Amino acid sequence: MTQASDPRGFGIYIHWPFCKAKCPYCDFNSHVRERIEEADWRDSYLKELAHYAALTPGRTVTSIFFGGGTPSLMDPKTAETVIDAVARHWRMANDVEITLxxxxxxxxxxxxxxxRAAGINRVSLGIQALDDVDLKFLGRQHNHQEALAALDLAANTFDRFTFDLIYARPGQTPQLWEKELARALTFAADHISLYQLTIETGTVFEQAYARGDFVLPDEDMQAELFEMTQAMLGAAGLAAYEISNHARPGSESRHNLTYWRYGDYVGIGPGAHGRLTIDGRKLATRQHRAPERWLEMVATQGHATRQSDDVPVDARISELAMMGLRLAEGIPFTRFEAEAGRPFAECLDPARLRRLGEGGFLESRDGRLMATDAGRQRLDALLGELLG
Incomplete structure (x- = not known):
């Protein structure tokens, strides 16, 4: 198999690091700035793209993803310029997915x-809640009416769109979540992402939660909310293809599937990560995190790569398991063998596999290793046991 025909795809991730305000739950590399010289950013993206294009000739781009931060704050001209540059450097798949x-x-x-005129063909809206009190708690800059208006506009502008909601919020009951999710489903087209609220290290919420400013639903309530979510989405024809992501068949996020299937992708912009297979080596890349320092490094050396390290075989197996077991489809044994250069039976500890299988958390079927529904609900614990 050539890299150009890799069914996992080849993605380009563009990180826009700016937001209007920092959400208290967010641990992404996002920053608030009063002034942004967008022309400098546009030029720097082009330079870093050129650097990585020289390392990955002959590839076919199946997806481009503008993430952040809040990339919808950029000028559409910047997105258009980046998309045009990608098309110059690599072949573009006929059905390339370009998400903002x-x-x-x-x-x-x-x-x-x-x-849309710039070339974006899929949009991902950060709705997060349809309740104004909870939107304020989450630090969002919109109200529920703006959210609904944006969903209407997205549906009328793009053939494909998705949106995010956060649940298991303080005080949320199954009855409240059922009502909110039912309303959201009236706007859902072919994809929706639903995340349980978690307390991430280094966030404002971490400090507030430690002070006792709010309380999250307990584990039993979280499990009930999760099971309700799966049932409602399944009944609506939006089955979970990944732990938090639901889609109609054929409408899965192609870019995210490249991540979860352990395919190659270029990461451009401050703090962006990448995984690239070059001459049989798997490289982990990471760009400098601070926006101003990233600009300086790109200006002087054409890129701001802070890390470009070989991923050893054991780490490749671990990364493949951590990503692929999130998916309902699981991981083909052949994918382990390709990464490790040895038979699947020698890739993972057979005693651990047996224990997790007997416990109802893992199964091997049709040449694939898959987490069961129970296993995906406890994936961190499963991976800890599987990988030691």
Whole structure:
């Protein structure tokens, strides 16, 4: 198999590191700036793309993803310039997926048609909640009416769109979540992402939670909310193809599937990560995290790569398991063998596999290793046991 025909795809990730405000639950590399010289950013993206294009000739790009931060704050012209550069450097798949993350404020929503004209063909809206009190708690800059208006606009502008919701919020009951999720489903088309609220290290919520400013639903309530979510989405024809992501068949996020299937992708912009297979070596790349320092490094050396390290075989097996077991489809044994250069039976500890299988958390079927529904619900614990 040639890299150009790799069924896992080949993605380009572009990180826009700026937001209007920092959400208290967010641990992403996002920053608030009063002034942004967008022309400098546009030029720097082009330089870093050129650097990585020289390392990966002959590949076919199956997806481009503008993430952040809040990339819908950028000028659509910047997105257009980046897309055109990708098309110059690599072949583009006929059905290339080009996604932009967007917030549903009225100002950003008004720009969606401009992004569509720039070449974006899929938008991902950060709705997060349809309750104004909870939106304020989550630090969002929109209200539920703006959210609904943005969903309407996305549906009328793009053939494909998705949106995120966060559940297991303080005080949320199954009855409240059922009502909110039912309303959200009236706007869902072919994809939706649903995340349980978690407390991430280094966030404002970490400090507030430690002070006792709010309480999350207990584990039993979280499990009930999760099971309700799976049931409602399944009944709506949006089965979970990944732990938190639901889609109609054929409408899965192609870019995220490249990650979860352990395919190759280029990461551009501050703090962006990449995974690249070059001459049989798997490289883990990471760009400098601080926006201003990233700009300086790109200006002086054409890229701001802070890390470009070989991923050893054992780490490749671990990464493949950590990503692929998130998927309902699991991981083909042949994928382990390709990464490890040895038979599947020698890739993972057979005693651990047996214990997890007997416990109902893992199964091997049709040449694939898969986490069961129970296993995906406890994936961190499963991976800890599987990989030691």
């Amino acid at each position: 993350e967007a917030n549903p404020t009225s100002v950003e929503g008004a720009k969606l048609k401009g992004f």
